[in-house]
Amino acid sequence: MRRLLITGGAGFIGTNFTHYWADKYSEDKIIVLDVLTYAGNRANIAKLEADSRIQFVQGNICEQELVISILTNNRIDTIVHFAAESHVDRSIIEPNCFIQTNIVGTHTLLCAAREAWLGRDNSPSNHLFHHVSTDEVYGTLDLSEPPCSEHSPYAPNSPYAASKAASDHLIRSYHQTYGLNVTTSTCSNNYGPYQFPEKLIPLVIANALTGEVLPVYGDGSNRRDWLYVTDHCQGIDLIINKGLAGETYNIGGNTERANIDVVKQICAEIDNFFDSRSELKKTFPDAPAAKGNETESLIRFVKDRPGHDWRYALDITKSMNELTYAPQEDLHSGLIRTIDWMIDNVSWWK
Numbered sequence: 039m040r041r042l043l044i045t046g047g048a049g050f051i052g053t054n055f056t057h058y059w060a061d062k063y064s065e066d067k068i069i070v071l072d073v074l075t076y077a078g079n080r081a082n083i084a085k086l087e088a089d090s091r092i093q094f095v096q097g098n099i100c101e102q103e104l105v106i107s108i109l110t111n112n113r114i115d116t117i118v119h120f121a122a123e124s125h126v127d128r129s130i131i132e133p134n135c136f137i138q139t140n141i142v143g144t145h146t147l148l149c150a151a152r153e154a155w156l157g158r159d160n161s162p163s164n165h166l167f168h169h170v171s172t173d174e175v176y177g178t179l180d181l182s183e184p185p186c187s188e189h190s191p192y193a194p195n196s197p198y199a200a201s202k203a204a205s206d207h208l209i210r211s212y213h214q215t216y217g218l219n220v221t222t223s224t225c226s227n228n229y230g231p232y233q234f235p236e237k238l239i240p241l242v243i244a245n246a247l248t249g250e251v252l253p254v255y256g257d258g259s260n261r262r263d264w265l266y267v268t269d270h271c272q273g274i275d276l277i278i279n280k281g282l283a284g285e286t287y288n289i290g291g292n293t294e295r296a297n298i299d300v301v302k303q304i305c306a307e308i309d310n311f312f313d314s315r316s317e318l319k320k321t322f323p324d325a326p327a328a329k330g331n332e333t334e335s336l337i338r339f340v341k342d343r344p345g346h347d348w349r350y351a352l353d354i355t356k357s358m359n360e361l362t363y364a365p366q367e368d369l370h371s372g373l374i375r376t377i378d379w380m381i382d383n384v385s386w387w388k
């Protein structure tokens with residue numbers, strides 16, 4: 039039985055992970071620590087809280103005394119660290135909070151974990167600090183380059199990516215210097231239920247359903263690997279249970295696509311939803327698909343983001359070989375699930 043602290047458990051991936059873990063390991067104790075920024079929503083995990091399957095603490099990972107008291111009072115042995123400022127566009131406009139939460143916050147958690155788990159003499163105890171990072175730390179690729187492995191050099195290009203890279207280095211240093219048991223997952227672009235509709239896939243779905251334009255940066259040729267969020271949760275589960283301390287594991291979806299192709303695929307899937315479910319025309323009367331028009335007609339190319347990385351791609355061979363990780367969803371099945379969830383949860387994203 040584990041005793042987990044999940045940071046950022048009211049955000050997108052943290053919510054999915056909290057549900058995943060509470061369902062799969064119902065004996066485990068789970069505490070969620072989340073300050074509830076615009077991206078956090080306590081209602082996402084309210085049912086688990088009401089059933090006493092998790093405990094929620096509203097607080098900031100930068101508050102070291104709070105974190106130490108949570109770790110010691112609850113005899114936490116596993117931290118799964120999602121809490122972060124996560125949106126690249128926001129980091130370009132206002133980088134300060136990215137430095138604070140992603141770098142200072144991660145360091146504060148490490149200090150607290152060191153004090154609670156290793157004590158003053160750095161003596162070992164049964165513990166794990168799992169840190170969630172991003173493929174953006176490796177920077178951009180051109181088409182001729184192979185996908186990034188865990189040994190690719192770091193080359194972050196946005197304040198967001200730089201702040202995540204800094205946190206990765208701190209995690210590594212606490213293993214090398216103090217012997218803290220850490221693991222890191224580097225993942226590609228996640229999508230699925232509970233994702234704040236400022237990110238590409240939920241934004242496009244929401245706008246397609248409400249008949250608003252679908253903005254696509256530049257010429258839409260930027261390429262990303264897409265990871266359905268439950269596959270990410272399974273990857274983290276495998277790392278927690280089978281990963282080696284001090285190691286980093288890439289978790290991707292093996293689904294690299296140009297942004298414009300993803301947007302067009304969402305449009306086609308939404309057209310199919312309206313064809314097969316006539317009641318959607320009443321629920322979403324402003325959608326082009328409700329009026330017999332193609333959803334693609336809403337696509338508009340907009341001015342590119344400054345320093346926009348052209349391509350991210352992850353080599354997941356290590357996770358497949360060493361952890362038996364394998365993504366279960368392809369882009370078609372993952373999008374169907376996501377669109378279905380958004381149709382059923384309009385009040386959540388509105």
Ligand SMILES: NC(=O)c1ccc[n+]([C@@H]2O[C@H](COP(=O)([O-])OP(=O)(O)OC[C@H]3O[C@@H](n4cnc5c(N)ncnc54)[C@H](O)[C@@H]3O)[C@@H](O)[C@H]2O)c1
Nearest residue numbers: 046048049050051073074075077078098099121122172228
């Ligand atoms: N979403 C993706 O596609 C993606 C891809 C790669 C890596 N990641 C990483 O995965 C993690 C989770 O991403 P997400 O998309 O779920 O993010 P999110 O923005 O949806 O959620 C972040 C959560 O952290 C909380 N939080 C922010 N600052 C905090 C603080 N100082 N103290 C406590 N809680 C705080 C927020 O309230 C929110 O609930 C992040 O570390 C992110 O860098 C995300």
